[in-house]
Amino acid sequence: MSILVVGSVAFDTIETPHGRRERCLGGAATHFALAASYFTDVRVIGVVGEDFLPEHEAVLTNRGIDTRGIERAPGLSFHWTGAYGGAMNEAKTLGTDLNVFATFSPKIPDAYKDSEFLFLANIDPVLQAQVRSQMPDVKLVCGDTMNYWIADHAANLAVVLKMLDVLLINDTEARMLSGETNIVRAAAGVLALGPKALVIKHGEYGATSFFCDRSFPGADSVAKPFRAPALPLAEVVDPTGAGDSFAGGFYGYLASQPKLTPEVFRRALFYGGVMGSFAVERFGTERLQSVTREEIEERFNLFVEISHLDLVSNGAGNAADAGA
Amino acid sequence: MSILVVGSVAFDTIETPHGRRERCLGGAATHFALAASYFTDVRVIGVVGEDFLPEHEAVLTNRGIDTRGIERAPGLSFHWTGAYGGAMNEAKTLGTDLNVFATFSPKIPDAYKDSEFLFLANIDPVLQAQVRSQMPDVKLVCGDTMNYWIADHAANLAVVLKMLDVLLINDTEARMLSGETNIVRAAAGVLALGPKALVIKHGEYGATSFFCDRSFPGADSVAKPFRAPALPLAEVVDPTGAGDSFAGGFYGYLASQPKLTPEVFRRALFYGGVMGSFAVERFGTERLQSVTREEIEERFNLFVEISHLDLVSNGAGNAADAGA
Numbered sequence: 001m002s003i004l005v006v007g008s009v010a011f012d013t014i015e016t017p018h019g020r021r022e023r024c025l026g027g028a029a030t031h032f033a034l035a036a037s038y039f040t041d042v043r044v045i046g047v048v049g050e051d052f053l054p055e056h057e058a059v060l061t062n063r064g065i066d067t068r069g070i071e072r073a074p075g076l077s078f079h080w081t082g083a084y085g086g087a088m089n090e091a092k093t094l095g096t097d098l099n100v101f102a103t104f105s106p107k108i109p110d111a112y113k114d115s116e117f118l119f120l121a122n123i124d125p126v127l128q129a130q131v132r133s134q135m136p137d138v139k140l141v142c143g144d145t146m147n148y149w150i151a152d153h154a155a156n157l158a159v160v161l162k163m164l165d166v167l168l169i170n171d172t173e174a175r176m177l178s179g180e181t182n183i184v185r186a187a188a189g190v191l192a193l194g195p196k197a198l199v200i201k202h203g204e205y206g207a208t209s210f211f212c213d214r215s216f217p218g219a220d221s222v223a224k225p226f227r228a229p230a231l232p233l234a235e236v237v238d239p240t241g242a243g244d245s246f247a248g249g250f251y252g253y254l255a256s257q258p259k260l261t262p263e264v265f266r267r268a269l270f271y272g273g274v275m276g277s278f279a280v281e282r283f284g285t286e287r288l289q290s291v292t293r294e295e296i297e298e299r300f301n302l303f304v305e306i307s308h309l310d311l312v313s314n315g316a317g318n319a320a321d322a323g324a
Numbered sequence: 325m326s327i328l329v330v331g332s333v334a335f336d337t338i339e340t341p342h343g344r345r346e347r348c349l350g351g352a353a354t355h356f357a358l359a360a361s362y363f364t365d366v367r368v369i370g371v372v373g374e375d376f377l378p379e380h381e382a383v384l385t386n387r388g389i390d391t392r393g394i395e396r397a398p399g400l401s402f403h404w405t406g407a408y409g410g411a412m413n414e415a416k417t418l419g420t421d422l423n424v425f426a427t428f429s430p431k432i433p434d435a436y437k438d439s440e441f442l443f444l445a446n447i448d449p450v451l452q453a454q455v456r457s458q459m460p461d462v463k464l465v466c467g468d469t470m471n472y473w474i475a476d477h478a479a480n481l482a483v484v485l486k487m488l489d490v491l492l493i494n495d496t497e498a499r500m501l502s503g504e505t506n507i508v509r510a511a512a513g514v515l516a517l518g519p520k521a522l523v524i525k526h527g528e529y530g531a532t533s534f535f536c537d538r539s540f541p542g543a544d545s546v547a548k549p550f551r552a553p554a555l556p557l558a559e560v561v562d563p564t565g566a567g568d569s570f571a572g573g574f575y576g577y578l579a580s581q582p583k584l585t586p587e588v589f590r591r592a593l594f595y596g597g598v599m600g601s602f603a604v605e606r607f608g609t610e611r612l613q614s615v616t617r618e619e620i621e622e623r624f625n626l627f628v629e630i631s632h633l634d635l636v637s638n639g640a641g642n643a644a645d646a647g648a
Contacts, residue, residue, distance in 0.1 A: 086505045181410045183528065184558040204507065205529035208556055227631050229551040232532055234508040263634050270633065307551050308632055309594065310587050 001139070001255045002041040004112050005029050006131045007121025007244075008101060009046040009070055010078035012284060017086060018237045024284035025056050027078065028121035028144070031241030034288040035248025035275040036119075037063040038296055039256040043112045045069040045131065049076040049100045059289060069109050073100040088236050089203055106131050117255040120164075121244065122146050125156040132163045140260070142166040142251050143195075144243070150176045162194035165216070168247050170201045183208075187225070199250065199269065201243055206230040207269055218254075218265030228269035229307040231277040231299070238283045242276045245288060249275025274299045325463070325579045326365040328436050329353050330455045331445025331568075332425060333370040333394055334402035336608060341410060342561045348608035349380050351402065352445035352468065355565035358612040359572025359599040360443075361387040362620055363580040367436045369393040369455065373401040373424045383613060393433050397424040412560050413527055430455050441579040444488075445568065446470050449480040456487045464584070466490040466575050467519075468567070474500045486518035489540070492571050494525045507532075511549070523574065523593065525567055530554040531593055542578075542589030552593035553631040555601040555623070562607045566600045569612060573599025598623045 007029030014021050033042045043066040048056075052072070060067050081095035106127055118135050120128040120143035128143060135141075143164045149157050150173060161167065167190065175181055178189025183200065187210035190198050196216040201207045206229040211219035250272030257264045274296055281287045331353030338345050357366045367390040372380075376396070384391050405419035430451055442459050444452040444467035452467060459465075467488045473481050474497060485491065491514065499505055502513025507524065511534035514522050520540040525531045530553040535543035574596030581588045598620055605611045 088505075181412075182558060182560065184556045187556075188558075202529055205526055206551075210556075224630055225556050227530075227553040227556070229553075229631075232508045232511075232534075232549050232551070234506060234512070236506065266633055304633060304635065306548060307553075308635065309590055309628060311628065311632065312636060 001116040002043060002114070003036055003117040003119055003251060003255050004043045004045065004069075004108070004115035004135065004138075005032050005036070005119040005121055006045040006106050006127070007032065007119075007123055008078050009044065009048050009052070010080060010101075011051070012240055013079070013081040013095075014238055014240050014283060015083040016088065016238050016283075017084070018235075019283070021238075021283045023051075023079065025059055026080065026241060026284055028123070028241075028244045030060070030285060031244035031279065031288065032119060032121055032248040032251075033060060033065045034063055034285055035245040035279065036252030036255070037065050037248075038275075038291070038293060039249070039252030039271070040117075042066065042252070043069055043115055045106050045108060045112070047071045047073050047100050047104045049073055052077050059285060063289070066112075069107075069112055071104075071107065073103075075100050077101075082240065084239060088239050091240065106134075108134050116140070117251065118142070119247065119251050120144065120160065121247070122149075125149055125153055125160040128160045129156070129163065132160070140165050140254070142168065142247070144168050144247060145173065147173060147176060158193065161190075164195040166197045166199060166218075167195035168199045168201065168243075168250070170203065170243065174198070174200050184210075184225075197265075199272075201246060202230070203242075204230050204232070206273060207246070209265065209269060217260040218262055220262040226266050226269065228266070228273055229303060230273050231303060231306070233277060233280065236280045239280050240284065241288075242279050245279035246272040246276035249273070270300055270303050271296075273303055325440040326367060326438070327360055327441040327443055327575060327579050328367045328369065328393075328432070328439035328459065328462075329356050329360070329443040329445055330369040330430050330451070331356065331443075331447055332402050333368065333372050333376070334404055334425075335375070336564055337403070337405040337419075338562055338564050338607060339407040340412065340560075340562050340607075341408070342559075343607070345562075345607045347375075347403065349383055350404065350565060350608055352447070352565075352568045354384070354609060355568035355603065355612065356443060356445055356572040356575075357384060357389045358387055358609055359569040359603070360576030360579070361389050361572075362599070362615070362617060363573070363576030363595070364441075366390065366576070367393055367439055369430050369432060369436070371395045371397050371424050371428045373397055373399045376401050383609060387613070390436075393431075393436055395428075395431065397427075399424045401425075406564065408563060412563050415564065430458075432458050440464070441575065442466070443571065443575055444468065444484065445571075446473075449473055449477055449484040452484045453480070453487065456484070464489050464578070466492065466571070468492050468571060469497065471497060471500060482517065485514075488519040490521045490523060490542075491519035492523045492525065492567075492574070494527065494567065498522070498524050508534075508549075521589075523596075525570060526554070527566075528554050528556070530597060531570070533589065533593060541584040542586055544586040550590050550593065552590070552597055553627060554597050555627060555630070557601060557604065560604045563604050564608065565612075566604050569603035570596040570600035573597070594624060594627050595620075597627060
């Protein structure tokens with residue numbers, strides 16, 4: 001089934017301990033769409049300037065991504081400049097030039113209206129709400145946000161949170177949104193604000209899902225949390241877009257399945273981790289342009305291998321059999 | 325098989341957002357021994373003062389722990405005072421009164437000499453090395469350390485690291501020991517210092533094992549890392565001793581099994597998380613005194629449930645079957 005994503009299509013200037021890249025293609029919608037494109041059809045809503053050339057659009061269209069919803073405006077595209085230190089777990093933003101994004105008003109092409117899955121990437125919650133309202137019949141709505149909107153646009157964000165089936169945020173954002181430091185209580189606090197399900201991303205430690213109650217089709221009978229691992233990586237070249245790639249793998253897999261079940265939701269968290277792990281291997285969108293379906297399945301199996309006990313053969317015996 | 329543990333038996337004065345406890349029984353060897361006692365026989369080497377009363381010893385002997393190696397010395401027992409803030413992930417040490425521990429010289433009773441598993445809890449590496457040298461025939465040696473020894477006793481610690489089969493430390497300690505920020509490279513750096521296997525504890529995010537090479541019997545054929553989850557807990561009453569309880573569950577399970585295999589090693593990581601999750605539910609050793617074997621198995625199953633896909637029925641289908 002088709003995913004409609006609204007978010008930034010941008011240029012990033014990135015500095016990490018592995019080097020520097022000037023104005024490479026980026027933006028939340030770009031990373032999300034590339035990751036999701038390995039699982040299902042993706043349609044993008046965004047705005048770009050005159051610096052967005054056919055070669056940039058080809059990055060998306062080569063993956064079969066529908067770009068008819070990317071509006072062209074006079075001026076320059078959104079441009080973000082950031083740097084990562086040694087630990088690479090947080091970017092230092094050096095510059096945010098909104099450019100054509102400053103006056104963006106999302107318009108949904110008629111050809112997109114039958115999209116069944118909606119993803120509201122990290123943009124102004126006012127725009128997220130506008131798009132959500134124009135797509136009343138979607139099957140599932142998933143969204144992202146960030147510290148800036150949580151801190152300074154709380155009232156607008158509150159409206160969006162009530163519109164979401166699934167919210168994807170990180171630990172810090174969950175703590176900010178809820179005012180709780182304990183992550184389980186933070187999750188409960190966030191769920192009380194509206195979303196039916198919550199995925200909290202822990203960076204290099206994986207992700208945890210939490211559910212409002214068992215009525216959400218991705219929740220098991222007692223709506224228990226679920227923990228998916230991340231791959232221990234010896235080399236992170238560029239973390240930019242890792243969270244959006246996680247979201248693309250997660251939501252792309254959900255949209256590719258005939259039915260949303262607890263098991264599908266759990267596997268989606270694994271595919272999220274898989275796509276995030278590819279994204280950081282190279283600068284910008286490089287790795288997500290070149291990954292193959294076979295590599296994705298191979299890495300999914302690796303995620304299982306490094307996190308699962310051998311429950312089938314039960315070869316190790318059980319503590320209950322042992323002494324003491 | 326029997327575990328011999330050497331480490332602190334102490335009193336802790338603890339303040340957390342849930343309250344304050346004065347001089348409750350604590351110490352690394354105490355938490356470790358209690359956790360391990362649910363899996364196998366445990367023998368303790370340590371020193372206590374005149375304030376260590378029969379009621380304190382009974383906490384250990386009630387769990388069948390052998391206390392004949394706990395030496396009595398004139399004066400007071402080791403006393404630690406610490407406080408935890410809202411996030412509860414790091415203790416602020418307010419006082420460390422070594423007391424009888426300052427002049428501790430471990431002596432191993434003859435009755436302990438046939439112990440097959442040795443655990444060197446977090447104490448002066450000089451003492452760790454002394455005990456290791458007196459137990460040349462043990463089957464497996466596992467040890468712990470902390471920032472203080474890493475920073476100020478590096479040469480002594482280097483000697484111990486070469487004596488270890490398994491080292492258990494946390495993220496910060498692994499980074500300090502190796503000088504690497506990336507955790508996979510940090511693990512490689514630590515393994516180069518001597519231990520054959522390394523377990524890095526990530527607090528609320530679980531733990532990861534790393535192996536020097538495939539010659540370690542707990543490593544799989546390519547010595548891949550393995551990630552075990554932690555339980556998302558809504559209430560952490562007192563984190564004191566969580567790491568030692570993890571070590572006790574981990575090593576106690578290893579010692580309870582007839583053979584060390586990769587699957588046994590993986591399950592041991594799960595049991596470590598299980599015992600750590602119990603430890604933090606109440607102050608001091610309270611919870612580890614009262615937990616039952618049934619509760620341990622129940623929680624082990626819960627750890628599996630919140631981290632494992634349903635690979636048997638494969639009910640959700642596979643991304644390779646889906647569109648795009």
